[in-house]
Amino acid sequence: MEFEFTRNTLMGEYYVKCSMGHEIVGRWLQEEIGKDRDKIAEVEALIVDSQGKLSSDCRLEGAEISLSIQGDEVTIQENVLDHEMKLEEGSEFDFYNSESTASCGIDDFELLIERWKDFLGY
Known part of the structure; x- marks a missing residue:
């Protein structure tokens, strides 16, 4: 999983961009975790x-x-997917679901968290 961190110095906001197929990981880190120690x-x-x-x-x-x-x-997943009915494979919602859930190895994930802390200066 590839990732990139950026900061808007004017607004003091931090952003996370992850590789295709792992976009939800970036959203989770940015929106759910953020700068909260x-x-x-x-x-x-x-x-x-x-x-x-x-x-x-x-x-x-x-x-x-x-x-x-x-x-x-x-695994990082939008909560709404836990509450929706399981859709048949090959349905028109497969593409949407692929952006709503992602998996990676624990080592890659741990590296992401370490680098995020470094980027924030913690």
């Missing part, structure tokens, strides 16, 4: 808690987007 620490604690728990699901529920870690797999 407590939330960043919560994510780091979740990463540590998930290690060694191959079968259990470690979850951080966000207002619109949630994080789930199971084993070495991280």
